[in-house]
Amino acid sequence: MGLEDNIGIISLIDSKQSEDEYKKLHWKGTFSEYLDLVRNNPKVTRNAFQRLYDMIISFGSEEYEDIKKKLVHYKFFDDQLGNGEDAIFGLDLPLMKLVSVLRSAAEGYNTRKRVLLLHGPVGSSKSTIARLLKKNLENYSRTDAGVLYTFHWDAEIDGKQERSDCPMHEEPLKIIPLDMRPEAFAKLSDKSFKITVEGHLCPPCRFIYQKLSDKYNGKFSEISKHVKVKRFLLSEKDRKGIGTFQPKDEKNQDSTELTGDINYRKIAEYGSESDPRAFNFDGEFNIANRGIIEFIEVLKLDVAFLYDLLGASQEHSIKPKRFAQTSIDEVILGHTNEPEFKKLEQNEFMEALRDRTIKVDIPYITKWPEEVRIYNKDYGPSKINKHIAPHTLEMAAMWAVLTRLEEPTKYDLSILQKMHMYAGKKIQGFTEDHVKELRKMATKEGMGGISPRYVQDKLSSAIVTSKASDCLNPFLVLNELEAGLRSHTLIRSQTDKEKYTNLIKAVKQEYEDLVKRDVQLAISADSEALEKLCGNYIDNVKAFTQKEKIKNKYTGLDEEPDTKLMRTIEEKIEVPESRAAGFRQEIMNYIGALAVDGKKFNFKSNERLLKALELKLFEDQKDTIKLSTLVSNVMDKETQQKIDVIKQRMMKNAGYCDVCATDVLNFVASIFARGQAK
Numbered sequence: 001m002g003l004e005d006n007i008g009i010i011s012l013i014d015s016k017q018s019e020d021e022y023k024k025l026h027w028k029g030t031f032s033e034y035l036d037l038v039r040n041n042p043k044v045t046r047n048a049f050q051r052l053y054d055m056i057i058s059f060g061s062e063e064y065e066d067i068k069k070k071l072v073h074y075k076f077f078d079d080q081l082g083n084g085e086d087a088i089f090g091l092d093l094p095l096m097k098l099v100s101v102l103r104s105a106a107e108g109y110n111t112r113k114r115v116l117l118l119h120g121p122v123g124s125s126k127s128t129i130a131r132l133l134k135k136n137l138e139n140y141s142r143t144d145a146g147v148l149y150t151f152h153w154d155a156e157i158d159g160k161q162e163r164s165d166c167p168m169h170e171e172p173l174k175i176i177p178l179d180m181r182p183e184a185f186a187k188l189s190d191k192s193f194k195i196t197v198e199g200h201l202c203p204p205c206r207f208i209y210q211k212l213s214d215k216y217n218g219k220f221s222e223i224s225k226h227v228k229v230k231r232f233l234l235s236e237k238d239r240k241g242i243g244t245f246q247p248k249d250e251k252n253q254d255s256t257e258l259t260g261d262i263n264y265r266k267i268a269e270y271g272s273e274s275d276p277r278a279f280n281f282d283g284e285f286n287i288a289n290r291g292i293i294e295f296i297e298v299l300k301l302d303v304a305f306l307y308d309l310l311g312a313s314q315e316h317s318i319k320p321k322r323f324a325q326t327s328i329d330e331v332i333l334g335h336t337n338e339p340e341f342k343k344l345e346q347n348e349f350m351e352a353l354r355d356r357t358i359k360v361d362i363p364y365i366t367k368w369p370e371e372v373r374i375y376n377k378d379y380g381p382s383k384i385n386k387h388i389a390p391h392t393l394e395m396a397a398m399w400a401v402l403t404r405l406e407e408p409t410k411y412d413l414s415i416l417q418k419m420h421m422y423a424g425k426k427i428q429g430f431t432e433d434h435v436k437e438l439r440k441m442a443t444k445e446g447m448g449g450i451s452p453r454y455v456q457d458k459l460s461s462a463i464v465t466s467k468a469s470d471c472l473n474p475f476l477v478l479n480e481l482e483a484g485l486r487s488h489t490l491i492r493s494q495t496d497k498e499k500y501t502n503l504i505k506a507v508k509q510e511y512e513d514l515v516k517r518d519v520q521l522a523i524s525a526d527s528e529a530l531e532k533l534c535g536n537y538i539d540n541v542k543a544f545t546q547k548e549k550i551k552n553k554y555t556g557l558d559e560e561p562d563t564k565l566m567r568t569i570e571e572k573i574e575v576p577e578s579r580a581a582g583f584r585q586e587i588m589n590y591i592g593a594l595a596v597d598g599k600k601f602n603f604k605s606n607e608r609l610l611k612a613l614e615l616k617l618f619e620d621q622k623d624t625i626k627l628s629t630l631v632s633n634v635m636d637k638e639t640q641q642k643i644d645v646i647k648q649r650m651m652k653n654a655g656y657c658d659v660c661a662t663d664v665l666n667f668v669a670s671i672f673a674r675g676q677a678k
Contacts, residue, residue: 025142027231034149034172034229035188042193044147045171048291048330049105049112051148052133055140056099067435072096079132081139084377086128090370091362098129098360102331108196111358115313117298118335120362122490123451126335129362130294133333134242137291141234141241148232148290151175153208155226167281168202168289168328169241172229175201175209177220199316199327202286203276234291243288243330246296247305258308259283259320274322281326285318288330298334299344306353313356335362338447363446364404367423371397374452379459386463389473389660390518395511396455396477402503404449406442413438416506450500451490458484471660474511478504512671518656519668522649524614533569534603534613538591540566541584572615573608 029037038044046054059076077088077095088095098116105112118126140146150169155161174197176184185195201209209223216222234241245258266278273279284293285308295301301309312318313332317325336344341359344350365371375393377383401419408418411434417427421435439445462480463472470476482504485497524530540561543550549558567580575583587609591601604610647665650656656664 025231025233029229031151031172031175031224031227031229034151037149038173038188038195041147042189042195044149045173045195045197046148046193047106047112047196047198049102051140051146052137052292052331053099053102053106055136055146056102058140058145066092067432067439069436072099074099076136077129077132081136082132086132086135087373087377088125088128088132089373090365090367091125094360094362095129101358101360105331113314113316114356114358115298115309115353116331116333117357117359118333118362119341119359120335120337121364121447121449121451122337123453124362124364124446126362127296130333130335133331134236134244134292134294137242138234138236141232149229150232150290151227151229153205153226154228155208155212157208157211164204164208164277166202166205168286168326169232170202170205170289171197171329172227173197174199175205175224175227180220199329202281202326203279203320203323204281207276232290239282239287241288241291243284243291243293244296245284245293247300247302255302255305255308256321257283258285258305259318259326260286262321276323279320279323281320283318283320285312285328285330286320289328290330292331292333295332295334297336297340299336299340306350310352310356361447364400364449364451366401366404366446368394368397368401368419369423371401371452375456375459378456379463384463386466387471387657387660389471389657389663390655391511391514392472392474392477393459395474395507396459396481398510399478399481399500399503399507400450400452400455402507403500404446406445408438410437410441415503416510454484454488455481469659471657471663473660473663475508478508478511512667515664516668516671518650518654519646519665520618521614522646522653524617525649525653529617530603530610530613533617534609536562537566537569537613538587538601541587544581545584545588568619569612569616572612572619 043050043054056074056076059074059078059080061072061074063070063072065071071092073092074095077091078084079086079088098118101111101114101116105114118129120126137146141148149172150166151172152163152165154163157164173181173185173195176197178200181197185197189195200206208226212223212226232241236242236244260279260281260283262273263278263280267273267275270278295309298309308318309332311325312328312330315325316329317327319325344354365374372393375396379388379393381388398419401422402415405415405418405422407415411430413421413427413430418438421427421430421438458480459477461484462476465480466472466476482501485491485500488497491497491500539550542548544561544563544566550561551557552559566584567577570580570583587606590606594601603613643665647656647658647661650661650664651658
């Protein structure tokens, strides 16, 4: 590439940037100009809770009903800005609680004086929720809706002209004296938003304010001329408005990491450790002011840190060394797992922290279709260079969810049936009220079991270790999951290992039933044959209900209706002998009702009848196709052609490829060869 190419790349980058947008994001002005901005849009002065809540709501929401319970799905958690990389699935209920707490805090209630604690098992997306809040808050501060401002001082202090940035990026209205704020804010507020800026200036800004106050005899109009307002863009990487703290070795923990420390090099310049200009206000609490601070594994903090946390949450202030209580405005978000939380509950010395904590449980997903969505993010068709056989991710998700469910004790119900009921499947004899009761009885459901991370690791392993020509199928994945249980670091109980192994066997049986159905549908997908079988059945049903005979098309003789044919179809959908006559009459009434409306009967419009016809056709054709010959590899040309047609249907209608369609046909054929077909 030559010079011209380099210039072209630089020009391309220039063309994608906007000078006007840059100026807008880096607006600067006087304090008086800022007052005009506030008057036009009082919401620029929102506190951290208000801004965070408004950001979530700005993405929109939708209401829906789940097992007679109204839920709200907040679209914010779909991670639209990140193309779904950090999307949260299946946790609308706990996320509703989190948003409710944020709303309460935004409206000024006492929840704003609490530490928000996300509590749940490892891998339940606690960190993902925190990451979503932080990265979207960064972006929100760059929008018109999320705009906020801070300031710096441009003044001569002690004979030296210097620019002094507010180290805690405070709201410019904080320079207004406390006793004057109510009257001033009343003039700036409007009906839609009441301005309530709380707290004192940080020590460095307070120091400069006092110096200027002495110079101008307290005249605010002169002091404010030295305030230069600028737009404030939140950024975790730049340590502006977003902080993250992770506990280190207990012996090396130092509370100055949270509240700042003395800058010894500047003591010589300013002459005293108590001069705020000789102090670095760069602790995580300081830099997170106006935004959010995340505490990773918060309950592993040293006791000294926890006391800082108490003051920060309850009083909205921190205590830097050698300085008075310093006001902060930030959302304090921590997360922890079950063992650490149990330690907190058992520690009587930590009652104060428990009292100032709002716990939001973030459990594992207990609906397997939602679990599938997690795996699709990383292992969907567009993500890997290997075909994934139908039901592969489903089986992995079903097993993961089964490990998290409690065995049903009240009803004659298997854990597999319970899993399907949670996913919305109708089980005969059970209603939505039963599902509500099952959930109510299982209070710890989702707080234990297998993490999605374990399944994701084993999916990756199965992809890597399988042959390049292999299609990733459920057996490869389930075998990998089972093998990994022997060395799983988080499963110490032999009972749990045996339980999880047995659940893999149950899932394999579930898969067996599914692929039988896939093959059955492929065999019975012959519309002509179905229509012919249906016509034959309806002719016999008509003759039976009208007590007539039916003409044999081959012999031309009148014969009694073919009861055997009718019963072999009706038995497929479990119509008992005692109900056969009533069922046939229902079919004729249904056809008659359609005729009255000028409509023609179509077997596809009656779901139960269609299922019965498909099962009957499958039973008739599986013997003529001789699936069992696949096992012996001895096959005549006609049978091979029929098998090829079935494979093509499976590939076209069910998402199989040639490899996994052949594997499934061989698998189902081996079942028939063993005489195990239902």
